Amino acid sequence: MKKYQAHMLSVAPMMDWTDRHCRYFHRLMTRRALLYTEMVTAPAIIHGDRARLLDFASVEHPVALQLGGSEPAELREATRLAADWGYDEINLNVGCPSDRVQSGCFGAVLMKTPGLVADCVAEMMAESPVEVTVKCRIGVDDQVPAEILPDFIETISRTGVRRIAIHARKAWLQGLSPRENREVPPLDYPLVHAMKSAFPDLDLSINGGIDSLDEVRGHLEVMDGVMIGRAAYHRPWDMLGQADMFWDEAPQFSSAIQVAEAMRPYIHDHLAGGGRLHQVTRHMLGLFHGQPGARGWKRTLSEGAARGGIEVYETALAQVTRAAITEYQREETLQG
Structure with missing residues (x-):
């Protein structure tokens, strides 16, 4: 190779x-x-x-x-x-x-x-x-x-x-x-x-x-x-x-949530320059595919990004973050 x-x-x-x-x-x-x-x-x-x-x-x-x-x-x-x-x-x-x-x-x-x-x-x-x-x-x-x-x-x-x-x-x-x-x-x-x-x-x-x-x-x-x-x-x-x-290199991020967090500055700059949220987030709808909270992330961005601003992005990210914490706690309980 x-x-x-x-x-x-x-x-x-x-x-x-x-x-x-x-x-x-x-x-x-x-x-x-x-x-x-x-x-x-x-x-x-x-x-x-x-x-x-x-x-x-x-x-x-x-x-x-x-x-x-x-x-x-x-x-x-x-x-x-x-x-x-x-x-x-x-x-x-x-x-x-x-x-x-x-x-x-x-x-x-x-x-x-x-x-x-x-x-x-x-x-x-x-x-x-x-x-x-x-x-x-x-x-x-x-x-x-x-x-x-x-x-x-x-x-x-x-x-x-x-x-x-x-x-x-x-x-x-x-x-x-x-x-x-x-x-x-x-x-x-x-x-x-x-x-x-x-x-x-x-x-x-x-x-x-x-x-x-x-x-x-x-x-x-x-x-x-x-x-x-x-x-x-x-x-x-x-x-x-x-x-x-x-x-043979390690990944930059250990989770999709970290990727979404790392996109914040780019989105802020895009919005500050007169851009619209959906121009960026339409490419991100599948980021959490198969993960807890994926449906809420996709729905929130699909429905709100065309007219909303950074608050829509933060709402979507908060949903997957809460879902990930809930899933982690559930697994901890099962293993405990």
């Missing part, structure tokens, strides 16, 4: 989820794992509000920017413009199946045109001061993954790309929603594992449906890295609270 490489464990780029507030929250739980931005399109960077799209806190490092696009010249320009922000990696999205991505002819549909992907990556590499990587699927629609995936990897690796994250599911561009594309197509872990054997000199990560740290450990016996997505978002403490053990 390779040590001290951030991408040994990473949190996947997830649209509408992995914004800067989410990444700050995740970083509290893991000092080592690589975090990804939401996908940002190349045209948005070229023509839009770059500060809003690209700003992040220095404590988020190591953090990677994911770009979406299919025009090599646009991706080159977006990479050039983004270089000043100091991301640790720039990644090309060749995996997202959403309608809005397809309409722009990028994301998973690019699995059909590996030559174009290679052109895009080559242009990005020409401008990037940091490593350029690719996140892809095993195939789309009627493609036979065992046939097309090796050719896809071979083609893009000729550009000099050394690191690829592979989502172990096909994407169906017609007939399935983006959510269904994350759940319905069957996972093919053996195929992704086989790619590591076929391309031993490449640095390959596996993504898709990985639901526990035990599963992460198992995949790391074969792969160079593991990328986790929805499990890290919906059960952040379960997936990230002990994640630094993969680097």
Whole structure:
């Protein structure tokens, strides 16, 4: 197992989820794992509000920017413009199946045109001061993954790309929603594992449906890295609270309550700057998943954070703290 490489464990780029507030929250739980931005399109960077799209806190490092696009010249320009922000990696999205991505002819549909992907990556590499990587699927629609995936990897690796994250599911561009594309197509872990054997000199990560740290450990016996997505978002403490053990490091916090307490200064600053509570806490609803008080925490924040301030957060935290104390006392009584 390779040590001290951030991408040994990473949190996947997830649209509408992995914004800067989410990444700050995740970083509290893991000092080592690589975090990804939401996908940002190349045209948005070229023509839009770059500060809003690209700003992040220095404590988020190591953090990677994911770009979406299919025009090599646009991706080159977006990479050039983004270089000043100091991301640790720039990644090309060749995996997202959403309608809005397809309409722009990028994301998973690019699995059909590996030559174009290679052109895009080559242009990005020409401008990037940091490593350029690719996140892809095993195939789309009627493609036979065992046939097309090796050719896809071979083609893009000729550009000099050394690191690829592979989502172990096909994407169906017609007939399935983006959510269904994350759940319905069957996972093919053996195929992704086989790619590591076929391309031993490449640095390959596996993504898709990985639901526990035990599963992460198992995949790391074969792969160079593991990328986790929805499990890290919906059960952040379960997936990230002990994640630094993969680097032989102790966790920063011993409980989810400590994480929630550590978020207070960030939330205070966000509110003082004119932000709204739910912009931060919507990413924290699953922090106490499976723990005493989880339901009250989630309900209080879901119902009150859109209009309330720090008092809503304190009420939610007090509920889980009381529930934890009650549970501890109950266990003490049973053992006594």
